[in-house]
Amino acid sequence: TVPLLAVKDLRVEFRTNDGVAKVLNGVSYHVDAGETLAVLGESGSGKSVTAQTIMGILDMPPAVVLGGEVLFHGEDLLSAKPARRMQVRGEGIAMIFQDALSALNPVFTVGFQIAEQLRVRRGLSRAEARKGAIDLLDLVRIPHAKQRVRSYPHEFSGGMRQRAMIAMSLALDPELLIADEPTTALDVTVQAQIMDLLRDIQRERDMGLILITHDLGVVAEVADRIAVMYAGRIVEQADVYALFRGPAHPYTEALLQSLPRLDLKGQDLKAIKGLPPSLTRIPPGCPFHPRCPRAVDRCHQEVPDFHPLPGDRHSACHFAHEMLVSGYPGSNPDK
Numbered sequence: 001t002v003p004l005l006a007v008k009d010l011r012v013e014f015r016t017n018d019g020v021a022k023v024l025n026g027v028s029y030h031v032d033a034g035e036t037l038a039v040l041g042e043s044g045s046g047k048s049v050t051a052q053t054i055m056g057i058l059d060m061p062p063a064v065v066l067g068g069e070v071l072f073h074g075e076d077l078l079s080a081k082p083a084r085r086m087q088v089r090g091e092g093i094a095m096i097f098q099d100a101l102s103a104l105n106p107v108f109t110v111g112f113q114i115a116e117q118l119r120v121r122r123g124l125s126r127a128e129a130r131k132g133a134i135d136l137l138d139l140v141r142i143p144h145a146k147q148r149v150r151s152y153p154h155e156f157s158g159g160m161r162q163r164a165m166i167a168m169s170l171a172l173d174p175e176l177l178i179a180d181e182p183t184t185a186l187d188v189t190v191q192a193q194i195m196d197l198l199r200d201i202q203r204e205r206d207m208g209l210i211l212i213t214h215d216l217g218v219v220a221e222v223a224d225r226i227a228v229m230y231a232g233r234i235v236e237q238a239d240v241y242a243l244f245r246g247p248a249h250p251y252t253e254a255l256l257q258s259l260p261r262l263d264l265k266g267q268d269l270k271a272i273k274g275l276p277p278s279l280t281r282i283p284p285g286c287p288f289h290p291r292c293p294r295a296v297d298r299c300h301q302e303v304p305d306f307h308p309l310p311g312d313r314h315s316a317c318h319f320a321h322e323m324l325v326s327g328y329p330g331s332n333p334d335k
């Protein structure tokens with residue numbers, strides 16, 4: 001069967017004054033209706049750039065899509081006409097961002113911004129669109145929706161603004177929602193409420209959800225599958241239970257070892273020594289080798305393939321099989 005969305009071998013670079021940054025180096029993942037795929041990784045790993053490429057909103061002027069496909073119901077959006085891409089945006093795939101305040105227009109009421117989409121894209125009358133906006137604010141559990149529909153974004157709390165953005169993203173009833181760090185800017189209690197809301201709506205509507213996050217706690221609670229990104233590549237992709245039971249990539253393993261540090265919720269992953277490589281100078285061989293406690297000589301020269309493992313699982317480590325069998329490849333895990 002054709003997945004709802006499949007990204008295939010996406011390659012993107014940014015041409016900057018400092019050189020060519022290879023930001024996506026062959027990213028592939030897929031998500032089905034009713035499924036939540038969590039895309040996990042440190043900042044700069046390419047999570048957001050992948051999402052922006054899917055949406056056709058890569059906003060960096062020096063960005064160049066070198067190749068790959070974004071297949072929505074099997075239709076490649078990268079080669080689709082601009083009008084078709086516009087149509088898919090909102091109706092097929094919608095996206096919400098970390099920073100609701102910059103996504104909402106400060107000079108219009110929240111209700112107007114939602115209603116306007118319904119008027120322009122669905123051809124509803126002013127009155128119908130207003131009613132639709134109130135229903136959507138209700139759906140995202142904004143109390144007193146009838147009154148709040150007249151509020152401006154700055155009159156909402158951070159959590160309420162995030163709800164309003166979710167309402168706006170749902171206006172055209174998309175089949176897939178991409179949520180880019182949707183709770184990062186919020187405090188922990190509000191984060192949990194927003195995640196509950198997203199999960200409930202996703203189930204009710206049988207929507208696909210791509211949840212971009214650096215928070216393993218969130219992943220464990222809501223994801224069906226996980227794609228782990230590093231230096232513009234997916235390094236592991238697995239069912240959430242399988243991945244937590246035993247990682248098939250040393251980077252995933254290091255992330256999992258950060259689990260006791262979930263008190264650092266909301267901060268960036270700091271489990272691993274060293275920094276991600278500069279994308280203008282990705283190391284030869286396995287890009288993770290300078291930080292990998294299990295690296296051997298071969299890792300310095302040979303780029304590992306993103307290869308299949310038993311159980312709809314993939315890893316880009318030379319020793320993935322060995323990790324699954326014994327836990328560890330050659331070198332000492334405690335080093």
Ligand code: SF4
Nearest residue numbers: 286289292299317318
């Ligand atoms: Fe580490 Fe080598 Fe596997 Fe890369 S290929 S993750 S360096 S063991």
Ligand code: MG
Nearest residue numbers: 043044047048
């Ligand atoms: Mg990001």
